[in-house]
Amino acid sequence: MGYWKDIVVGGWSLVEGMKVTGRALFKPVVTVQYPRQRLELSPAYRGHIELKVFPETGTHGCIACGTCQRVCPSGVIKVQGVKQHARGGKVATHYVIDFTRCSLCGLCVESCPTQTLQFSTEYEMEGPSRWDGVVDLVTRMEESRS
Amino acid sequence: MMEAATNTGGDWLRLIVGLIVVLIFSQLNALFLVWLERKVAGHIQLRYGPMEVGPHGLLQTIVDGIKLVGKELITPFKADKKLFVIAPVLVFMPVLIPFLVLPFGPELIIRDMNVGLLLIFAFSTFSVLAILVGGWASNNKYALLGAMRSVAQNVAYEIPLLLSVMSVVLMVHSFKFSELVMAQHRVWFVFLQPVAAIIYFICATAETNRAPFDIPEAESELVAGFHTEYSGMRFGLFFLAEYTNMFIVSAVATSLFMGGWHGPFGWSLGIPGVIWFLAKTYFLLFVLMWFRWTFPRVRFDQLMNFSWKVLIPLSMLNLLVTALVVKFV
Numbered sequence: 001m002g003y004w005k006d007i008v009v010g011g012w013s014l015v016e017g018m019k020v021t022g023r024a025l026f027k028p029v030v031t032v033q034y035p036r037q038r039l040e041l042s043p044a045y046r047g048h049i050e051l052k053v054f055p056e057t058g059t060h061g062c063i064a065c066g067t068c069q070r071v072c073p074s075g076v077i078k079v080q081g082v083k084q085h086a087r088g089g090k091v092a093t094h095y096v097i098d099f100t101r102c103s104l105c106g107l108c109v110e111s112c113p114t115q116t117l118q119f120s121t122e123y124e125m126e127g128p129s130r131w132d133g134v135v136d137l138v139t140r141m142e143e144s145r146s
Numbered sequence: 147m148m149e150a151a152t153n154t155g156g157d158w159l160r161l162i163v164g165l166i167v168v169l170i171f172s173q174l175n176a177l178f179l180v181w182l183e184r185k186v187a188g189h190i191q192l193r194y195g196p197m198e199v200g201p202h203g204l205l206q207t208i209v210d211g212i213k214l215v216g217k218e219l220i221t222p223f224k225a226d227k228k229l230f231v232i233a234p235v236l237v238f239m240p241v242l243i244p245f246l247v248l249p250f251g252p253e254l255i256i257r258d259m260n261v262g263l264l265l266i267f268a269f270s271t272f273s274v275l276a277i278l279v280g281g282w283a284s285n286n287k288y289a290l291l292g293a294m295r296s297v298a299q300n301v302a303y304e305i306p307l308l309l310s311v312m313s314v315v316l317m318v319h320s321f322k323f324s325e326l327v328m329a330q331h332r333v334w335f336v337f338l339q340p341v342a343a344i345i346y347f348i349c350a351t352a353e354t355n356r357a358p359f360d361i362p363e364a365e366s367e368l369v370a371g372f373h374t375e376y377s378g379m380r381f382g383l384f385f386l387a388e389y390t391n392m393f394i395v396s397a398v399a400t401s402l403f404m405g406g407w408h409g410p411f412g413w414s415l416g417i418p419g420v421i422w423f424l425a426k427t428y429f430l431l432f433v434l435m436w437f438r439w440t441f442p443r444v445r446f447d448q449l450m451n452f453s454w455k456v457l458i459p460l461s462m463l464n465l466l467v468t469a470l471v472v473k474f475v
Binding site for chain 2: 007014017018020021022024025026027028029030031033
């Protein structure tokens with residue numbers, strides 16, 4: 001009787017398989033038509049770092065202390081700042097990162113004394129040159145504010 | 147005398163118009179089916195499939211076809227040149243002939259021959275020869291393996307195919323398509339001969355080298371099987387022949403088991419016969435695609451076992467029972 005049982009059981013398993021794919025045929029499509037449609041990114045997404053803008057001051061809080069520059073294991077960060085007043089502290093004028101070598105470890109974000117760094121949601125970083133990964137975060141912040 | 151002359155004239159006209167319509171139809175049908183296949187595949191895998199060229203990618207296959215026409219026809223250095231060139235022609239020519247006898251509607255048969263069914267099966271066997279020629283002439287191990295598999299598979303599956311068709315022929319006592327369809331005016335044969343219908347459809351899948359029986363071109367083991375060395379429109383002809391063959395086996399299934407141009411249980415619902423016929427044929431084609439994107443490919447020994455140990459005995463039994471019923475009931 002094994003012969004007939006095999007035919008019936010095997011045949012039924014084929015029907016079950018067809019049911020699975022038949023249902024999948026009418027399920028909503030999960031593909032996103034990328035350049036025309038974009039997904040809402042999760043806040044947990046880690047792009048390259050960016051300067052936070054504080055609403056009280058209307059600008060970033062970087063004091064160009066260089067902690068991030070020293071703590072970065074890949075030597076990605078370069079910060080420059082100037083004293084704007086004789087008595088005041090430094091304010092960053094250039095904050096350049098080379099994202100091509102960044103490993104997104106987050107030590108800079110953790111170590112920042114003024115908590116002015118955060119991960120951005122930037123994901124379209126492709127470019128024909130290796131210098132396309134170099135970003136000045138101060139200019140980027142000013143561009144995004146304007 | 148006069149009458150005979152006009153008759154032959156009408157015949158020629160019918161033949162020429164039929165030929166042109168068939169040529170155009172087979173191309174358009176293949177273009178549409180390739181698009182449909184990609185769409186069905188996409189949606190089963192929760193993708194869209196082609197979306198870029200034309201609305202919902204409808205023109206994608208036309209663009210692909212133009213690309214194929216523009217490609218260089220490469221002939222391998224060590225190939226058997228004459229056979230290599232002739233194989234794609236040989237594979238495409240016989241798939242046009244079955245259109246002569248396919249009953250699209252009560253008045254839409256180019257020629258209602260009394261051996262119509264035999265003609266179709268005689269010519270559909272040609273494609274195996276063409277595949278063998280192409281695989282042999284390529285002088286490539288993958289192509290030859292694919293061709294040999296194809297022959298073994300087609301020989302094995304032709305038998306249950308014909309046996310299941312014979313049980314229908316026994317009931318109608320005719321090979322003529324119009325009579326086969328007329329006999330299903332009230333009840334479709336799929337209800338009277340369910341086993342034969344299922345066996346026919348399985349064998350038809352195998353005959354057209356479709357998944358899960360696509361071992362002649364199993365891309366994971368044989369690159370592309372028998373058409374590994376073909377490029378450009380020569381490959382295009384193999385492709386076109388495959389999809390036209392799919393249409394033919396589905397159309398034969400429609401006219402043998404699904405009532406041809408009749409609606410279910412004799413209700414035509416005011417829809418013309420040709421629409422019924424095409425709707426059923428394309429439904430079966432959709433089922434063929436559904437098969438392809440559901441089942442994994444069978445191994446070669448499984449394929450042979452399935453034919454010789456299951457399909458042939460079952461179709462024999464079915465034929466025997468049919469013969470007894472026809473004789474004594």
